Amino acid sequence: MRDFSVYRLIPLLMVGLLSVLSVNVFGQSGAVILEGAQLTRVTPTSFYYQGQSAPTQMRNAAAVKFAADRFVIAGLVDTSGYSTEIQGKYVGFFITDSPVSVAGTSLGTGAYGFGFSNDGKFNVFDIGGKQLMSVEAHQDKALKRPKPLMMTKDGNEIRLYNGRNYVVFAAA
Numbered sequence: 001m002r003d004f005s006v007y008r009l010i011p012l013l014m015v016g017l018l019s020v021l022s023v024n025v026f027g028q029s030g031a032v033i034l035e036g037a038q039l040t041r042v043t044p045t046s047f048y049y050q051g052q053s054a055p056t057q058m059r060n061a062a063a064v065k066f067a068a069d070r071f072v073i074a075g076l077v078d079t080s081g082y083s084t085e086i087q088g089k090y091v092g093f094f095i096t097d098s099p100v101s102v103a104g105t106s107l108g109t110g111a112y113g114f115g116f117s118n119d120g121k122f123n124v125f126d127i128g129g130k131q132l133m134s135v136e137a138h139q140d141k142a143l144k145r146p147k148p149l150m151m152t153k154d155g156n157e158i159r160l161y162n163g164r165n166y167v168v169f170a171a172a
Contacts, residue, residue: 032064033062033064034062034064038063038065040058042063042073043056043061044073044075044093046077047075047077047093047111049086049093049127049129050086050113050127050128054077054081056075057076058075060075060076060147060148061073062075062149066098066171067171070097070171072100074094074095074114074160075093076091076149077092077093079091089123089125090113090115090129091114091115091116091162092113092114093111093113094111094114095110095111095112096108096109096110097109098172099172100170101170101172102167102168102169103135103136103137103168103169104135106172107132111127112124112125112127113125113126113127113129116137117134120136120137120165121135121137122135122165122167137165139164139166140159140164140165140166141164143161146164147163149162156171158170
């Protein structure tokens with residue numbers, strides 16, 4: 001006579017494994033837009049770009065938490081001390097501690113400068129001023145009260161707004 005006790009444990013082990021996996025997958029609440037003290041805690045007070053440092057406009061900063069240790073932080077900076085050339089293309093910083101997809105284009109971990117151009121593009125620059133990405137931005141004409149900079153959640157995607165212009169990004 002065979003001992004089938006091991007075979008009886010397999011379904012029980014499978015149920016246990018599926019329970020653990022479902023808690024890990026479905027227990028995550030997804031992306032969370034940070035506010036208040038949480039936002040202040042992760043946002044840098046200034047940003048270095050092309051050999052200069054500018055203070056962050058804290059009222060125009062936004063951040064999203066994708067997981068326990070995955071953040072994207074954006075903020076406008078005071079560019080009044082920058083040259084006219086820099087002011088024309090760069091308005092703020094975009095920091096991600098893990099890869100993201102911006103309008104379907106991959107962007108790796110790093111700290112970047114960004115700007116929305118008059119021709120409807122969202123441009124990303126390395127901190128030396130070299131353009132790394134230029135993707136199509138959208139305009140939200142239905143937005144009631146546009147802010148200089150904000151983030152909103154739209155399903156699994158996040159919208160980064162600069163006024164009525166926005167670009168969509170998501171965790172990669």
